[in-house]
Amino acid sequence: MAPDTNPSLRRTLTFPEVVISGVGVILGAGIYALIGEAAAVAGNAIWISFVLAALIASFTGLSYMELSSMFPGASAEYEYSRHPFGNLVAFIIGIMVILSGIVGAATVSLGFAGYFSGWTGAPALPVAVVLLVALCIILLSGIRQSAVFAIIFTLIEAGGLIGIIIIGLPYLGTVDYFAAPDGFPGIFAAAALIFFAYQGFEEIVKLSDETVRPEKTIPAALLVAIAITIILYIAVSLSVVSIGGYEAIAGSPNPFAEIAGQAFSGGYTLFTVIALFATANTALLMMLASSRILYGMAKTKTLPEVIAYVHPGRRTPMVAIVGAAIVSMFFLLPGNIRDVALIANFTLFITFIVINAAVITLRRTMPDVPRPYRVPGTVGRVPVPAVLGIVTCLFFLFQLDWQILLIGIVLLGGAAFFGWILERRKMAEDDKA
Template identity: 85%
Template sequence: MAPDKNPSLRRTLTFPEVVISGVGVILGAGIYALIGVAAAEAGNALWISFILAALIASFTGLSYMELSSMFPGASAEYEYSRHPFGNEIAFVIGIMVILSGIVGAATVSLGFAGYFSAWTGAPVLPAAIALLIVLTIILLAGIRHSAIFAIVFTLIEAGGLIGIIIIGLPYIGSVDYFAAPEGIPGIFAAAALIFFAYQGFEEIVKLSDETVQPEKTIPMALLVAIGITILLYIAVSISVVSIGGAEAIAGSPNPFAEIAGQAFTGGYLIFTIIALFATANTALLMLLASSRIFYGMAKKNTLPAAIAYVHPGRRTPVVAIVGAAFVSILFLLPGNIRDVALIANFTLFITFIVINAAVIRLRQTMPDAPRPYRVPVAVRNVPIPAVLGVVTCLFFLFQLDWQILLVGVVLLVGAAVLGWILPYIRQRSDEKQ
């Protein structure tokens, strides 16, 4: 039999495998990197901030479920926004998705550097830059990921969180869990920051092309993965503040290592190593994903074709990888993990506003399109959870500092201008030829 000249991805992933992959992607390392900074703002009421951030993830997750059942392909956000809003908006959202990964890698690298610096005394910024350079070299050399490694990574990261929960169990009930030094504004501000820890649930839909019956499997797996992660995060937040109160970890660059170090001999070193592994691995995966989206958009001529260059020997998209890493290093320069994480959250809030709005609009413009999964509870065919998704994203968007909003607006305008200029340049180039 002659080989297929246009092979497609093999549909082999089942419901349990998608759930496990989803939990692994969501867990990542955001909570390892940011819980100390968030505790400084929310105090012992940190768990409330995790619940508020979970609301955004839940509402938007439902919208992703409906859209992934309508368009069960790996194009994800670009496809979801193109149908209701056109190519221009879709391009901007594509850039926002790329930036969320790039800035997310910078955030997690600073988290890695925080643990590494507290352990060795090395300066934070050079350590974060060095990590990104090493990860870039690994990606350029070519790296193969398998389901076995993905499960191992998930178990290590989840094992660290479960370990923190176990350590905190004897202290449950020892503090006032509603004590918030900054009051309600501090709880909301911490929630806007903590949302970074939920980043990744939107990546589950990108497994559609490799999943059995994706229109049914992906939506339910997404819901279960988000649910597991929410419960795990809330339990961790209660445990960490139970041991000496939130002030014990407030602003700490290595909160889990400090908690473990108080609990048992060798705990500091063990949890430092777990955190270093988790943060380095997450930064690697974020750079990998961002470079592949860069490559994919260039291959479709949405971005300059040069970005789609693939090394003939190593079969890696060299320009896309180096470009993603370079931009990620630029976002390290503020040196403040809180600010970098909030910039990443800005890109996510904008993306999720459009995703929720897409569900609402498509209910009006494509009411008869097949929807194996529908967002529940609608009034006149307007899904209420999607409306709440837009409202909550807007609310938390404006909890960000004005400096973060300014940077975000600059990124948005830059993406829009780029989307306008590139077709014009391409047209002029075609006319000359």
């Protein structure tokens, strides 16, 4: 028998393995970097902000599940939006996904710099730039993240969060957990900020081709992974504010180190090291993902082909990696981690609005396409969770400062203009052919 020249991926992942992988994907360094900024506006009620931010993840996660079951071999968000809305919208969403990773890397790099600067006194912005350069060099060298290292990285990050929970246990009940200096507006604003900590849940659907009975396993694992992360984040936020009230970490660039330093000798140094590891690792993975998406879109000629150039020796997408690093450095310029994180969240909110809208639209335009998984709670042909996903994304989108919205609109307009130019050029080439 002739060998299979195009073998399919092996379906070996079971429910527990997908849940663990999902928690690892969601659990990044966002909470290490942003909880101080969020506490400044949400106060002791920051735990409510984590619950509200989780609503977007839950509603939109269901939409990702239906779309991934319809197009299991597709290129994720680009393909999900191309079918209902066409090439231009798909291109815009592809750029938004790339920017979410690039700006996310800048955000986490500033988080790294906050901890490093608090430890050494070095200026934050140069530290963030040096980190991005170092990560770029690592990616160019051809390094491969193995599953073993990924698990170790996740355990260290999770271990730091569990450590904070343990430190705060003796203090539970010592503060008013509904105290919010800016009331509900502050809680909503904090939710719009710390949604960054949930970034990555949408990656779980990409395990579908390697999962046993994905139509049942992936949706259940996604919801369980989100639930575990929510519980962990809420426990961390309650523990942190219990130790000294939200004032102890409000606006702090290194909140966990500050709290640990108050709790026991050597705590500041220990949690600084953990946070440095967590933030550097998260920034590396975000740059890795963004560079590969850039490479993939260039390889299919959706972006200029030069971006798909691969170094002949290292076999890495050199132009895509360097380009992602340079753009990420550009987003360091605001210098304020809160503003940079909100720019990243703008790209996510736009993406998730389109993803939820795609589910609703495809129910009408492609009703006969098999859907091994369907978003529950349908009224007529309209899946209610997808509608709620759009509503919550829009609501939190308009919790952003007008300056952030303006920057986001410029990025959105730039992506639309660039996509229009490329589409016109492709049409002209097709006419000549």
